[in-house]
Amino acid sequence: QKEVEQNSGPLSVPEGAIASLNCTYSDRGSQSFFWYRQYSGKSPELIMFIYSNGDKEDGRFTAQLNKASQYVSLLIRDSQPSDSATYLCAVKRGSTLGRLYFGRGTQLTVWP
Amino acid sequence: SQTIHQWPATLVQPVGSPLSLECTVEGTSNPNLYWYRQAAGRGLQLLFYSVGIGQISSEVPQNLSASRPQDRQFILSSKKLLLSDSGFYLCAWSFVGWETQYFGPGTRLLVL
Numbered sequence: 001q002k003e004v005e006q007n008s009g010p011l012s013v014p015e016g017a018i019a020s021l022n023c024t025y026s027d028r029g030s031q032s033f034f035w036y037r038q039y040s041g042k043s044p045e046l047i048m049f050i051y052s053n054g055d056k057e058d059g060r061f062t063a064q065l066n067k068a069s070q071y072v073s074l075l076i077r078d079s080q081p082s083d084s085a086t087y088l089c090a091v092k093r094g095s096t097l098g099r100l101y102f103g104r105g106t107q108l109t110v111w112p
Numbered sequence: 113s114q115t116i117h118q119w120p121a122t123l124v125q126p127v128g129s130p131l132s133l134e135c136t137v138e139g140t141s142n143p144n145l146y147w148y149r150q151a152a153g154r155g156l157q158l159l160f161y162s163v164g165i166g167q168i169s170s171e172v173p174q175n176l177s178a179s180r181p182q183d184r185q186f187i188l189s190s191k192k193l194l195l196s197d198s199g200f201y202l203c204a205w206s207f208v209g210w211e212t213q214y215f216g217p218g219t220r221l222l223v224l
Contacts, residue, residue, distance in 0.1 A: 032211045034211075034212065036215075042218075043202055043216060043218045044156075046212060088155075088156070100158075102156040104154065105155065
């Protein structure tokens with residue numbers, strides 16, 4: 001079982017819709033969860049992180065964490081064509097100082 | 113504010129040639145530093161991380177090595193490149209004690 005799993009996509013949504021990106025992780029002791037956005041040919045950039053169960057909102061982005069189900073998601077409201085990118089989920093396991101485990105990413109396309 | 117630099121941006125090297133990629137961070141002291149590789153269609157693979165000068169931890173056995181000669185400088189090297197070394201090499205940094213990692217612009221390496 002992979003440490004962090006994401007649907008590779010591609011996920012395609014129309015402009016203005018809500019895009020929902022999902023991520024599951026295998027280590028129940030995982031503590032911190034991160035979402036990165038990576039445009040084609042560019043390096044990943046941090047969107048947001050979440051530590052506690054529940055929702056965390058930042059502008060059009062909402063991260064949702066459910067530790068019991070070992071599931072973290074990212075919702076993008078009012079999706080824009082500029083949101084078209086690959087979204088990487090990363091997880092810090094409890095025992096590994098500074099070590100993040102990355103999923104392979106979900107490719108999102110927002111069409112006008 | 114903190115800035116991370118990587119060079120070169122792109123590199124084409126023949127099989128069997130040496131490699132040296134450099135990463136520097138500005139605006140912070142004693143950062144944790146990381147080298148990742150992202151092969152085409154693959155996820156981010158952590159290669160090395162460092163918590164201080166001269167302190168290097170290797171995640172994956174390979175023909176690559178890393179060094180940290182100065183506090184904010186991280187170097188990735190190889191004595192003889194393989195075709196399989198092609199990929200997008202990313203340097204990242206984080207504050208000590210924090211998991212959030214910030215990526216540099218990356219070096220795209222093609223081994224022919």
